Amino acid sequence: VQHIAEIPQNLKELYKTAWEISQKTIIDMSADRGAYICQSQSLNVFMENVNFAKLTSMHFHSWKAGLKTGMYYLRTKAATDAIKFTLDKSKLAEPSGKVQELEGAPSTSLRAGVQEQTSAEELAKAGIACSLDDPEGCEMCGA
The missing domain is CATH 3.30.160 (Double Stranded RNA Binding Domain)
Incomplete structure (x- = not known):
């Protein structure tokens, strides 16, 4: 003021x-x-x-x-002020162009299989890390 x-x-x-x-x-x-x-x-x-x-x-x-x-x-205080700018909302609503598939990129089915396998591995690791149902199996808290 x-x-x-x-x-x-x-x-x-x-x-x-x-x-x-x-x-x-x-x-x-x-x-x-x-x-x-x-x-x-x-x-x-x-x-x-x-x-x-x-x-x-x-x-x-x-x-x-x-x-x-x-x-x-x-x-x-910061040595300089952050740059202040605004975005044109009408430009954000416009599509910027089609994304093209790269040659040699993994197919959709291959990517889905890798994601399923990764999720299953992470779930198994989480179960081992701390499970109150298996008191001998908890490596984190020794429960």
Whole structure:
């Protein structure tokens, strides 16, 4: 909302995204509430143009503030935006042409036979892997 001119400044200050809030402030608030948390808290840190110096500074500030977990997740923005494009739905509905059979390609009946054999082999292996009906035959859990 920061870039929208029609929004009053007081609302812009109230409604900020994680990228627009000072992460030093987030770390300080995390340290303040950390005294009331018996174990730890997961802290998301949002940084743009992250580099070694920024990360080191953030880690040392967290450590000096007394945080048990200085950073649980580091969120960064991508270096570039993904390409945005649309597809013409009328072009998608049109057939692109006939698919031709390749010479030397296996026939349909041969392919079906291979698929049946593969399915039967997979089914047999699945039965061996873990069958409560055959306690001696389970290799996975030793049931």
